[in-house]
Amino acid sequence: xxxxxxxxxxFYCQHMPSYNKQHQIPVVFMSFELIHSMFLDQTAKICxxxxxxxxxxxxxxxxxxxxxxxxxxxxxRERTLWGDIHLCEIKNLLLxxxxxxxxxxxxxxxxxxTSVINEERKKYEELCIKYxxxxxxxxxxxxxxxxxxxxxxxxxxxxxxxxxxxxxxKVSWDIKKDIRRTKLEKKFQTCENRQMLHRILFLFAIKHxxxxxTQGMNELIAVIFNVTIIDYSKISKLLxxxxxxxxxxxxxxxxxxxxxxxxxxxxxxHLMDIVNIWYESTxxxxxxxxxxxxxxxxxxxVKDPHIYQMFSTLGVEPQLFLLRWVRILFCxxxxxxxxxxxxxxxxxxxxxxxxxxxxxVVLMLLPRSKICxxxxxNVFNIFFNYPNDFSIYFITHCAIxxxxxxxxxxxxVLFPIQTLKKDKRKTKSPSLQQIQKExxxxxxxxxxTDSMYMQLVFIEDSLEKAMESLPSSSxxxxxxxxxxxxxxKMKIDVKLAQTFPKRRDY
Numbered sequence: 001x002x003x004x005x006x007x008x009x010x011f012y013c014q015h016m017p018s019y020n021k022q023h024q025i026p027v028v029f030m031s032f033e034l035i036h037s038m039f040l041d042q043t044a045k046i047c048x049x050x051x052x053x054x055x056x057x058x059x060x061x062x063x064x065x066x067x068x069x070x071x072x073x074x075x076x077r078e079r080t081l082w083g084d085i086h087l088c089e090i091k092n093l094l095l096x097x098x099x100x101x102x103x104x105x106x107x108x109x110x111x112x113x114t115s116v117i118n119e120e121r122k123k124y125e126e127l128c129i130k131y132x133x134x135x136x137x138x139x140x141x142x143x144x145x146x147x148x149x150x151x152x153x154x155x156x157x158x159x160x161x162x163x164x165x166x167x168x169x170k171v172s173w174d175i176k177k178d179i180r181r182t183k184l185e186k187k188f189q190t191c192e193n194r195q196m197l198h199r200i201l202f203l204f205a206i207k208h209x210x211x212x213x214t215q216g217m218n219e220l221i222a223v224i225f226n227v228t229i230i231d232y233s234k235i236s237k238l239l240x241x242x243x244x245x246x247x248x249x250x251x252x253x254x255x256x257x258x259x260x261x262x263x264x265x266x267x268x269x270h271l272m273d274i275v276n277i278w279y280e281s282t283x284x285x286x287x288x289x290x291x292x293x294x295x296x297x298x299x300x301x302v303k304d305p306h307i308y309q310m311f312s313t314l315g316v317e318p319q320l321f322l323l324r325w326v327r328i329l330f331c332x333x334x335x336x337x338x339x340x341x342x343x344x345x346x347x348x349x350x351x352x353x354x355x356x357x358x359x360x361v362v363l364m365l366l367p368r369s370k371i372c373x374x375x376x377x378n379v380f381n382i383f384f385n386y387p388n389d390f391s392i393y394f395i396t397h398c399a400i401x402x403x404x405x406x407x408x409x410x411x412x413v414l415f416p417i418q419t420l421k422k423d424k425r426k427t428k429s430p431s432l433q434q435i436q437k438e439x440x441x442x443x444x445x446x447x448x449t450d451s452m453y454m455q456l457v458f459i460e461d462s463l464e465k466a467m468e469s470l471p472s473s474s475x476x477x478x479x480x481x482x483x484x485x486x487x488x489k490m491k492i493d494v495k496l497a498q499t500f501p502k503r504r505d506y
Contacts, residue, residue, distance in 0.1 A: 065094050087393070090341050096231040099267060099343070113250070135203075147176075183222060185226045223339065306368070334392065366389075
């Protein structure tokens with residue numbers, strides 16, 4: 001019986017400071033999923049160093065991305081999920097188009113893109129006509145200068161809202177209060193843009209009374225607006241320098257600044273179709289949200305029983321910070337590039353809600369050493385001000401891999417961490433014989449060796465590509481070469497396990 005944890009029993013978690021510094025957890029304590037995520041994390045970091053992308057988006061790169069999305073969409077989806085896209089290139093991707101495809105605003109069949117996008121834009125115009133009276137009220141009661149941070153925020157006068165439902169007036173006011181302080185890209189922080197977002201959220205709330213408007217929606221639409229207007233601005237500049245062609249015609253249709261508002265609304269509405277269960281304002285919504293939080297807590301119990309028990313002992317209720325995470329999809333936890341990277345992976349997944357649950361679980365259990373050394377107040381401080389100890393690659397790979405292996409724990413806690421005790425005397429580390437005696441292998445929960453082998457092949461290919469770009473005598477090349485040798489050894493072990501599946505005897 002093959003298990004990757006036995007390949008390097010003395011290898012320590014060098015790339016997870018909170019573990020390495022306080023507990024020195026060896027690989028033998030970890031699941032394959034955790035170790036696999038570490039290797040993918042390091043491969044991605046090496047590629048970031050070796051092949052940093054150019055900061056400028058060229059016309060050739062745009063057309064290349066369009067061709068990939070038109071003819072190899074499924075492969076691009078898999079490429080996104082398995083880490084072949086790196087943090088340093090995220091802003092050079094056409095995120096607004098990728099997300100429209102991932103969220104099914106546009107069909108996979110590229111021949112239908114033009115007709116579908118025209119139909120969606122027409123629907124938005126019809127929505128504006130239907131609620132024209134409400135939009136006229138919004139425009140008259142909210143002049144452009146009132147969206148400036150320097151302007152005084154004045155509540156609406158009830159006498160000026162004749163003919164408009166009182167509830168709609170309140171909704172409009174709530175949106176404006178939030179939209180004035182919503183974070184936009186610096187060069188797009190104009191009063192016109194804030195009024196546009198106010199208009200979009202107002203129309204959405206009227207069209208979807210079961211959701212209405214809830215604080216947090218402003219954070220979601222701000223991210224969508226930022227990536228969309230950045231794409232449209234870049235494409236418009238590139239097209240000014242190019243001659244007319246069939247590709248240019250498609251680009252002008254997909255990235256037309258004239259329809260920026262229409263496209264932002266469409267993408268936001270499709271996003272809300274996914275996360276609406278966290279925003280429902282019906283009578284049973286509280287029970288539904290609590291049930292969703294309990295589902296995430298149950299996943300945590302399976303993946304790390306010790307941390308689950310710690311939450312219970314310390315009286316920590318995960319829903320208090322889970323609601324903040326999931327409602328705004330981690331908007332206030334990561335920097336801009338990391339947030340775009342997470343959203344890109346989340347939308348590329350076939351079941352974004354499921355992956356969202358596992359992302360929450362991974363974020364809860366990674367700072368386990370800090371959790372185990374503190375009290376309930378300290379735990380809340382950790383999750384409301386999340387530590388910058390773990391790379392975004394490691395977090396996302398852990399979530400993706402553990403979501404595939406739902407029934408397997410992420411940590412094998414053979415010797416639980418002692419907590420909530422004043423006695424800080426060091427306990428004697430377990431001997432190798434003790435570990436071997438305690439470590440058992442459950443053949444029914446074994447990861448498929450074929451899948452494991454294919455992932456090691458992927459890592460090997462990535463490292464070989466990295467070596468090609470490095471000088472022959474550089475330290476970086478030696479480091480990559482050493483990692484490549486370790487991966488090749490693991491491939492051999494996997495092949496042996498496939499040929500001789502019997503458990504090893506020590």
